[in-house]
Amino acid sequence: MTPLVLAACLALPVAVPTLVETYVERYFQTFPTRATEAGRHDLDTELPDLSAARIADWLRFNRQIRASLQATLAGAAVASEDRLDADVLLAQIEREIHDLDVLQRPQRDPLYWTSLVASATVFLLVRDDVPLAPRLTAACARARLLPRLAAQARQALEGTPVDRIAPEPARIAAAQARASAVFYRDGFPTAGAGTPAPDVATLPRDGETAAKGLDELAAFLEGLAARATGTPRLGADYAATFRVGTGIEDPVDTLLAEAETALAAKRAEAATYGREVWPSLLPGESPPGDERALLLRLFERVAADRDNSLDSYVAGWQANVRELDAFLRANDVVSLPDPLTLKVDRSPAFFVGQSVGGVYPAGPYSPESPTLLFLPVPPETATPEGRGAFFRDFNRHFNRMIAPHELLPGHYLQLKYAARHPHRLRALFPDPVYVEGWGTFCERLMLDRGWGGPLDRLAHLKKQLENVARTIVDVRVHTRDMTRDELLRFVRDEALQDEQFAANMWVRAITSSPQLTTYHLGYRQVMGLYEEVRRARGPAFRLREFMDGMMTLGPVPVRHYRERMLGPVKTP
DSSP: OOHHHHHHHTTOOOOHHHHHHHHHHHHHHHOHHHHHHTTOOTTTTOOOOOOHHHHHHHHHHHHHHHHHHHHHHHSSOOOHHHHHHHHHHHHHHHHHHIIIIISOHHHHOHHHHHHHHHTSSHHHHHOOSSOHHHHHHHHHHHHHHHHHHHHHHHHHHHTSOGGGSOHHHHHHHHHHHHHHHHIIIIIGGGTTTTOOOGGGGGHHHHHHHHHHHHHHHHHHHHHHHHHOOOOSOOGGGHHHHHHHHHOOOSOHHHHHHHHHHHHHHHHHHHHHHHHHHHHHHSTTOOOOSSHHHHHHHHHHHHHHSOOSSHHHHHHHHHHHHHHHHHHHHHTTOSOOOSSOOEEEEEOOTTOTTOOOOEEEOOOTTSTTSOEEEEEOOOOTTOOHHHHHHHHHHTOHHHHHHHHHHHTSSSHHHHHHHHHHSSOHHHHHSOOHHHHHHHHHHHHHHHHHTTOSOHHHHHHHHHHHHHHHHHHHHHHHHHHSOOOHHHHHHHHHHTSOOOHHHHHHHHHHHHHSTTGGGHHHHHHHHHHHHHHHHHHHHGGGOOHHHHHHHTTSSOSOOHHHHHHHHHOSOOOO
16 A cells, blocks of 8 residues: 555545645546546556456545545645645545445446447547557557456446346447447448558457447347336435536525526516517518417527538538637637637548547647537438438527537637646546536627627527526436426427427436536526626626636636635625
8 A cells, every 4th residue: 555545544634736646647547548538648558447346446545535635625724726626626536436336327327338438449539639550559459448348347237136227228328339339340440541550450350349349238238228127317316416416505406496487587588589589580470479489480480591411511610610719809708829729520430320529629638639529410321301300400590609609718718728727637527517607608698799690699598498498307307207208398398499309308317417407507607707797897897807717727616716706705
């Protein structure tokens, strides 16, 4: 036992930077794919090795570091930056302990394992922060290890009583494992096409090795789904899961009541705005008197402006990035790092069977790497009706409205600043409420500053209805036994969302709670701070100063920014 671990066992004070370094190194050893994601490449040929003994050891280690951190914070004075790092690390440790000890995810949640499978090689294949040849070599090494990871998943799950495993997440995980097998069998061999790298020749063989292991895992999960009788609802564990996942201490019942009130208020706001702009959007057509009918017709008008090909869809996103960059500079909204290291495109064609859409930010160990936005696209097997539905949902006004959330000044900018921050820990374990709150705040801020027109604002208001509904649904599903049919009706009829968004919300509620709540609750926090700072500074308020200031600490809970900008909260 090392002196540091011995000190942790005895709950003795240890300097926060030492504890941070110890934890991060052990974390990367446990989850090597996270090191690759962070831009560190010394573990690129390894995959998680999560036998029951190793999982138990990782749990013990988290408890040891937590005890030592608590002893340190209770002891001598700790510098403010170190104390903030300690808060970030404690939040991460609490999430790990809760997942492993309370929720017992490795033993009960098949998605715990398929998420590890999905991240095995993706960052090696999409990033170019190191040359392609060593990335392909590492990807092949990981592919050869995937059968071991799949076997450990089976071993962890097969000893669990079937009434402790929910069938629907198991079915979803089985489909994910099948899709990953398709990728390794059909797409992985083409990842090095046109490259003279030595390991290109082994891609088909190593991909087939991975595919066989994943097919076996999928078959096991399909059988498990057929036998499982458990529930995906967190029930009595929801309140603690919510607190650990969001850092918010408010009672869940209070947050639900506030969200229900917020949904009614947001519908009224959208209807009031819709009546104001109706004559310019639908001239010659009388607006319905009913609020719901009015909004549905307006949202139909928003969706009417849409692309009909992937080429025009991608070109529209790329144009939005260029225009956003120019808009932010011309209006002195925020400091932009130069050059703009952002690439927007569809995902590489070799990702057969896998959906890899989303933002892939530069990591804190490779901060100048490009940030990639792989756009969501309809599957190649989509029917004409399916393609039409996709372009309806991702219409031009939705895309223009959401670009500030995903990119500028939203996630791209915030994560780029985080990657450059000297305290790397904060980029490794970002606060989810801050991250999504910042992105959602940026949507509204840009519209208020003149980005986009009435249809773009209506798209935003529809999205805000969805975000509030996400919070309501998450709480009701897990604590009020809301059924899938009840959720679909609520999301369609009360939040006025399309069928696909409603169906997706059910899946996310039962598989990733409480992440769904972070959009509305984060927006409330960031927008609330923005308004407080504006009132406090009055004529001296400068938007650029506020925006830059909101990234100086990294992606940490908003309360730390509030204290930095307005001082400690005064208690009665």
